[in-house]
Amino acid sequence: MNDGMMEAFGLKGHVALITGGGSGLGLAMAECLAAAGAQVVIAGRRRQVLDEACAHLGDSVAGIEYDVTDTGRAGEIIKEIVNRYGRLDILINNAGVHCKKAVEDVTREDLQSVLDVHLFGAYALTQAAIPYMRANKQGSVIFISSMSAVMGMTNVTAYSAAKAAVLGLVKTISGEVAKDGIRVNAIVPGFIDTPMFHQATDKDPERQKKILGHTPMECYGLPKDVGWAAVYLSGAASRFVTGTALMVDGGCSIGF
Template sequence: MIDTQTLFSLAGRTAVITGGASGLGLAITECMVAAGAHVVVLGSRTPAQAAVSLAVFGEQVSFCQFDVCDTDRAPQMAEQIIAEHGPVSILVNNAGNHCKKPIEEMTVADYTRVLDLHLVGAFALTKAFVPHMKANGRGSIIFQASMTSYIGQPNVCGYATAKAGYLGLVHTLTAECAASGVRVNAIAPGWIDTPMFHQATDNDPERLGKIMSRIPMKKTGLPIDIGMAAVFLSSDAAQYISGVCLPVDGGALIGF
């Protein structure tokens, strides 16, 4: 008989999550911990700031201050984590933020900064961990994609470029790494009930109406929906899944 509890368990595994102390990253941390993983959160905030949201997890979560844009330091950070916490089998590239400007107002520096944070930084950290995962014959790498990986949204051209770029990384890295036991996937969150969502929609009923009209399930998602998708893709239950981007969006991508 199939033991589904074991298939979905992450017990004994170490996961590295960028931006895992807040927002959807925190939800991924919480779900990974609940599945039994030890989580190493990387973030640019200070340890004291991170402790506010991470202290509840006790020794199951560790924090390292790291700016993902500091790409030259990525190999050193990977080596430090492996030395302190043992083999890393899960990497979630989640760090990032928006730069909301129309193209007329976005400078080349703005655009480059967004790409460095989302795309180049994720590439550098992934590059640092891939040889280690290949040597161990097991790994799950997840990129936090977006609806803007697929659809046009105004005023976020840098963000959309980076998120679309994740799809290329997922496809290419799958072709390069799958034979070594390293799976590479992405998650594309839809509209999720977060403070950022409310900030964007609470005083804009027209925008909220437009969003809800294209979601067949007629509701927003919860942060835990993203966290559990990450657990699934990292678990043995997804052992034959690589090269995909999983929309967690209530059907929004196909909404009429």
């Protein structure tokens, strides 16, 4: 890779925090950011999962136990990372939970638990990270949204509500912090071959058939498809990109 490409897409010297980074999309994004040169911290609730991920990914990835619903600790977690590495350049709000139920079966507790992770947890970390990014006059915050935020989908009302709210955060926060050199964007993955996807679809072959029939590329995405999109939104190549949602969906959202 020549110097121009390294300057545009390389992340050497950057420090990134990825929530839910021990598996699925989070693990793929950690692998891609580390390959681009970043020091990556993956956060999650399960120590064993984090340790296994770090052993797989190497010395440039470290794990930190953190449940994003414990919003009172958000500032402490960000400060711990900054104290250890001297900075925080990239925050990827990826941690997620699913809730697949018919609308009449979704309880207030179901809705609250999904919002606590996708919305309130992500908001708290973003709020805590912004002052450090502002002090450095640079930063990239990435939220992971979903097809269910942009298309009507059945049996995922709590999840779609949370993921649609995330897109609202991207638009509003990006406008507030752009002058400080901080960019805020979303990645909207299509149907990606991850454990969470299989949890939602393995017992529903008709849904799988419908998904592939609605995806012009006629296949599921790979986790690294999202990982490389995250690399792009993290570095200089996307320096003039903020407040947007990048579809990584094989064309699913074109609504043909």
